[in-house]
Amino acid sequence: MDTTAAVHAEGLRKTFRGTGDRQVTALHDVDLTVDRGEIVALLGPNGAGKTTLIDLILGLTKPTAGTVTVVGGTPRQAVTGQRIGAVMQTGGLLPDMTVEATVTMIAATLTGPRPVAEVLEHAKLTGIRRQRVGRCSGGEQQRLRFALALLGDPELLILDEPTAGMDPANRHEFWDSMRVQADRGVTVLFATHYLQEAQDFARRIVLLDGGTVVADGTPAELQDGDVVVEYDLDGHHSVTTTDSDALAADLLARGATNLRITAQTLDDTFIRLTGNRSEES
Numbered sequence: 001m002d003t004t005a006a007v008h009a010e011g012l013r014k015t016f017r018g019t020g021d022r023q024v025t026a027l028h029d030v031d032l033t034v035d036r037g038e039i040v041a042l043l044g045p046n047g048a049g050k051t052t053l054i055d056l057i058l059g060l061t062k063p064t065a066g067t068v069t070v071v072g073g074t075p076r077q078a079v080t081g082q083r084i085g086a087v088m089q090t091g092g093l094l095p096d097m098t099v100e101a102t103v104t105m106i107a108a109t110l111t112g113p114r115p116v117a118e119v120l121e122h123a124k125l126t127g128i129r130r131q132r133v134g135r136c137s138g139g140e141q142q143r144l145r146f147a148l149a150l151l152g153d154p155e156l157l158i159l160d161e162p163t164a165g166m167d168p169a170n171r172h173e174f175w176d177s178m179r180v181q182a183d184r185g186v187t188v189l190f191a192t193h194y195l196q197e198a199q200d201f202a203r204r205i206v207l208l209d210g211g212t213v214v215a216d217g218t219p220a221e222l223q224d225g226d227v228v229v230e231y232d233l234d235g236h237h238s239v240t241t242t243d244s245d246a247l248a249a250d251l252l253a254r255g256a257t258n259l260r261i262t263a264q265t266l267d268d269t270f271i272r273l274t275g276n277r278s279e280e281s
């Protein structure tokens, strides 16, 4: 069995030239390993470095320092070997072609592509396969990009905000299709602003802020261990604690009333670590 990680980044840094003499460091020496079969969300506010990291993994840009290995080789080898499929936010579609013709055309450029009908079905495009791409909604176009990403039967799917611009129903359907791929053992790495999406679909969340990984763990691990205890005792009070049982027992013994215990959410963690409010899906 090939045990090389799906993605292995070490000391990955990317600096862009900004306006004038200013330099923008989009990624600061990031270390990240994504194992085969993992479903990982890259979560972070605007400008956190999510797209830069994805571009480096796909070999679309070169690191200023550090290395990135993808399924055991360079990003370029992974792309040319059809081992990565990517769904990017924009570009790449011809408006006058039909959905099916687009998939057929790209299939013709690949070695041993998956059958077009199967891929259309997976991406829930069979019903609109004769529709011109220019007439497809934003969500349908994203599903088409997803279909194109599946064609080469990749081991690793990289998605940069795949559901941007989709309504909640479309988003739901999109993740259902994605789950089928994950269940087949495909590694999935996706960038999102949507905390709920990361929480619902990913088994691991890597939280980026200002080009640095500020948290990395399961959705449950990333939720603060703290709970907030509110109570009335000579006025209304609110206390944060990691041991709500002990505090509650003590407060009740002292005659406190109206106890309310609330767990911190992933959103609270996001705000605490990035100083930003996440976007809800």
Ligand SMILES: Nc1ncnc2c1ncn2[C@@H]1O[C@H](COP(=O)(O)OP(=O)(O)OP(=O)(O)O)[C@@H](O)[C@H]1O
Residues within 6 Å of the ligand: 016, 017, 018, 024, 025, 026, 044, 045, 046, 047, 048, 049, 050, 051, 052, 053, 193
């Ligand atoms: N080509 C570029 N030239 C100069 N600066 C860039 C370039 N690409 C990205 N940056 C800067 O690098 C930082 C990280 O950008 P990046 O697009 O990776 O963030 P992001 O997390 O994907 O953000 P968003 O959620 O808004 O898409 C930002 O400050 C951005 O302005």
